[in-house]
Amino acid sequence: MTEPIIAFDKVVKRYGSHIVLDELDFSVAQGEKVTIIGPSGSGKSTVLRILMTLETISGGVIYVGGEPLWHERKNGDLAPAGEAHLRKMRTQLGMVFQQFNLFPHMTVLRNLTEAPRSVLGLSKAEAKARAEELLKLVGLTEHADKFPGQLSGGQQQRVGIARALAMRPRIMLFDEPTSALDPELVGEVLTVIRRLAEEHDLTMLLVTHEMRFAREISDRVCFFDKGKIREEGTPDEIFGNPREERTRQFLSAVREGK
Amino acid sequence: MLFGYSWDTSHGEWAFALSILPMLLRGLVVTIEASIVGFFVAMVIGLALAALKGARSRIVAWPAAFVTEFIRDTPLLVQLFFLYYVLPDYGIILPAFLTGALALGIQYSAYTSEVYRAGIEAVEPGQHEAAKALDITPRRTFTHIVLPQAVPRVIPALGNYLVSIMKDVPVLSVVTVLEMLNVAKIIGDQTFDYLVPLSMVGALYLILTLVASAIVRIVDVSLPKRGLSLR
Numbered sequence: 001m002t003e004p005i006i007a008f009d010k011v012v013k014r015y016g017s018h019i020v021l022d023e024l025d026f027s028v029a030q031g032e033k034v035t036i037i038g039p040s041g042s043g044k045s046t047v048l049r050i051l052m053t054l055e056t057i058s059g060g061v062i063y064v065g066g067e068p069l070w071h072e073r074k075n076g077d078l079a080p081a082g083e084a085h086l087r088k089m090r091t092q093l094g095m096v097f098q099q100f101n102l103f104p105h106m107t108v109l110r111n112l113t114e115a116p117r118s119v120l121g122l123s124k125a126e127a128k129a130r131a132e133e134l135l136k137l138v139g140l141t142e143h144a145d146k147f148p149g150q151l152s153g154g155q156q157q158r159v160g161i162a163r164a165l166a167m168r169p170r171i172m173l174f175d176e177p178t179s180a181l182d183p184e185l186v187g188e189v190l191t192v193i194r195r196l197a198e199e200h201d202l203t204m205l206l207v208t209h210e211m212r213f214a215r216e217i218s219d220r221v222c223f224f225d226k227g228k229i230r231e232e233g234t235p236d237e238i239f240g241n242p243r244e245e246r247t248r249q250f251l252s253a254v255r256e257g258k
Numbered sequence: 259m260l261f262g263y264s265w266d267t268s269h270g271e272w273a274f275a276l277s278i279l280p281m282l283l284r285g286l287v288v289t290i291e292a293s294i295v296g297f298f299v300a301m302v303i304g305l306a307l308a309a310l311k312g313a314r315s316r317i318v319a320w321p322a323a324f325v326t327e328f329i330r331d332t333p334l335l336v337q338l339f340f341l342y343y344v345l346p347d348y349g350i351i352l353p354a355f356l357t358g359a360l361a362l363g364i365q366y367s368a369y370t371s372e373v374y375r376a377g378i379e380a381v382e383p384g385q386h387e388a389a390k391a392l393d394i395t396p397r398r399t400f401t402h403i404v405l406p407q408a409v410p411r412v413i414p415a416l417g418n419y420l421v422s423i424m425k426d427v428p429v430l431s432v433v434t435v436l437e438m439l440n441v442a443k444i445i446g447d448q449t450f451d452y453l454v455p456l457s458m459v460g461a462l463y464l465i466l467t468l469v470a471s472a473i474v475r476i477v478d479v480s481l482p483k484r485g486l487s488l489r
């Protein structure tokens with residue numbers, strides 16, 4: 001067993017006196033596809049946002065690729081990370097947002113080439129070639145010159161996925177990627193994510209309420225409750241035969257909500 | 259005699275009005291020029307102040323906020339006198355027109371900086387998060403992601419200040435700028451008829467501000483929206 005690509009070591013996240021993550025231990029293996037489920041407010045987004053460095057941590061250590069994410073090693077000790085370290089660490093991760101967060105004033109193509117050009121220093125031609133390849137992957141080749149506002153929600157989210165992939169991250173974070181979509185548009189986005197899940201090298205961390213989909217693509221499912229992992233296991237264990245009463249309650253509530 | 263034109267005071271009010279019209283129009287051109295230069299200065303300095311006020315470093319943000327507050331809380335006339343009478347002591351001698359336009363621009367930059375600030379803050383947090391997730395630098399995020407979304411949304415509000423600036427141009431007469439009101443006053447002083455030139459200034463101002471408002475609206479409507487839904 002190689003060392004995990006993501007490891008949370010007693011990670012605490014607090015907003016004032018409100019504890020969102022409570023000494024969380026959590027790890028993900030290279031190439032593993034992990035789904036996080038759980039009730040609203042249980043800290044699912046917080047886990048992803050902390051990994052993407054959008055939120056700081058209040059305690060503990062997170063390792064990404066064996067290196068501390070929020071700390072730097074200084075003479076054997078761990079000191080809070082500086083911006084340069086965070087920038088370097090961020091390049092390993094990509095994130096897909098519930099609200100897409102596309103750049104509305106840029107064409108689809110420009111959304112995909114902006115960061116590769118300005119951050120990775122790709123030439124215009126290289127960035128364009130990369131973008132076109134990704135647009136093909138998500139099935140949006142004809143829409144390259146449109147603005148996000150001219151696309152359906154499902155198409156926008158596929159652009160969001162392509163935009164994150166354009167940076168060639170090793171880890172992809174999906175925070176409820178289909179929750180803002182009309183039901184008839186969910187399928188096209190899940191199809192794209194499913195295709196990505198077939199890539200063995202890409203590590204995926206997915207927060208979703210699409211239980212059937214989660215069962216299909218995940219190697220492992222974690223049930224979050226009150227900032228802790230209440231139960232985890234293979235999709236068959238969690239969905240087929242959950243041990244915890246709390247997990248069972250949650251799953252039946254979700255099924256009834258459908 | 260003014261600007262090489264002479265007035266006709268012996269054939270009634272209308273002849274008098276017609277004879278001074280070219281002089282007032284010369285003044286009107288100066289008024290427009292001062293407004294445009296002042297507006298341009300206000301747009302540029304206002305943006306700079308807005309950017310500084312939004313800086314994460316307090317050593318940068320705080321002085322910018324102080325300067326804005328200072329400018330806003332002191333009368334335009336004080337700033338104008340300051341530039342006109344104090345700067346020359348430090349070897350900076352600017353023509354009266356430029357000094358005046360600059361004073362107007364600085365005064366209004368306090369207001370435009372607040373407009374920019376509001377536009378910048380209205381850009382959704384998700385935009386910053388997406389940029390950060392893509393590792394785009396904060397500076398580039400500001401120039402390429404935040405500003406292009408913020409500026410088109412604040413153009414109408416900025417445009418309203420163009421009209422306000424036009425109405426403040428007469429203040430420049432105290433430092434000898436021959437803008438429209440100053441011209442009217444000189445005509446009145448010499449002909450002892452203030453009613454006609456001042457009425458004409460009022461009318462010309464009305465036309466000027468109506469036209470300026472219309473232009474602002476046209477610019478706003480025809481501005482390339484580039485995928486932005488502006489309201």
Ligand SMILES: Nc1ncnc2c1ncn2[C@@H]1O[C@H](COP(=O)(O)OP(=O)(O)O)[C@@H](O)[C@H]1O
Nearest residue numbers: 015018020038039040041042043044045046047
């Ligand atoms: N910026 C914030 N300030 C205060 N509380 C927050 C903030 N962001 C999230 N929280 C709280 O943290 C908890 C977990 O949030 P989140 O991770 O978004 O939950 P989930 O994604 O599982 O619904 C919630 O109780 C939420 O109210």
Ligand SMILES: [Mg+2]
Nearest residue numbers: 044045046176
């Ligand atoms: Mg959430």
